[in-house]
Amino acid sequence: MTETIDFTRITACGECCDGCGKKPSGACPGCIEADGRVPEWSGSGRCRVHACARDHDVLFCGLCAEFPCGRLPGFISWNPNIVEHQTNLARMYREKER
């Protein structure tokens, strides 16, 4: 299973933009490509999850030294299982890197 994940395509919040219909339609450039400057975060200018992950020099939150930090639930409020999701992603990433 881990071989099928291209971690260079995993977003800071632990998703993958590649299957999203907004990209081919031109509605969104993809947050990796746009360095977090996507329409959904136009109010704050840049995705706060993406910006925080890049500030911490990690691909996604599960790899962060501060994970699971107190900001995470607020940053990713749409996923109540975000800590579990990011923990699993980090485990798969580390297994692949071994």
Ligand code: SF4
């Ligand atoms: S919440 Fe942020 S990191 Fe997640 S997909 Fe959207 S722009 Fe990317």
Ligand code: SF4
């Ligand atoms: S775990 Fe917290 S501090 Fe680390 S990148 Fe994610 S939001 Fe930022």
